Amino acid sequence: MFVELGTATNFSFLRGASHPEEYVAMAGGFAMPALGIADRNSLAGVVRAFSQAKRLEGPPVRVLVGARLVFADGTPDILAYPTDLAAYGRLCRLLTAGNRRAAKGSCILALTDLLDWIEGLRLIVLDRSSAVEADAVPHADPALGEAGLKDLRADDLPPPAAAVEGMLRAWLRFVPPPSPANDNPDTGLSLIHISE
Secondary structure: OOOOOOEOOOOOOOOOOOOHHHHHHHHHHOOOOEEEEEEEOOOOOHHHHHHHHHHOOOOOOEEEEEEEEOOOOOOOOEEEEEOOHHHHHHHHHHHHHHHHOOOOOOOOOOHHHHHHOOOOEEEEEEOOOOOOEOOEEEEOOOOOHHHHOEEEEHHHOOOOHHHHHHHHHHHHOOOOOOOOOEEEOOOOEEEEEEOO
């Protein structure tokens, strides 16, 4: 059974194509048991997705609430899915912190922001950063906010997804069993590495 975990709706401006309701309706048409909505640094698409899921006739589609975290420091994108209401609140606070240090419509996140609000999140580390456009990416020092922006060359960026995954594991002091999804019951964190 296939479940899409990284669906970007039209709330991911210039990146997602369709309305959340349309994605949920299509998932129902394909008899998919679930659909992961993960808009870019936003939870905006999930409300409409939930509304559509309630109206569906036929087999239910479970809407998985998440966000695609895109970091200004070149960290590979991470899909974050909260495991409970408290983790959802922490994900909202993480996104709010990034929105407050950016101009309207933008979000400036660093890996350290995620580490501050990581408890109870299930994470999927992607292979690359979608913030890396051409040669340079905006970089923010979280302590300085917008004043901390500077340009980085692509070769100055942090290591790829495997290294970020390693940093997260070290931060959690967690040695995973050999499996595709590594659940840590002590922190509520699941870490999956997916190649795009």
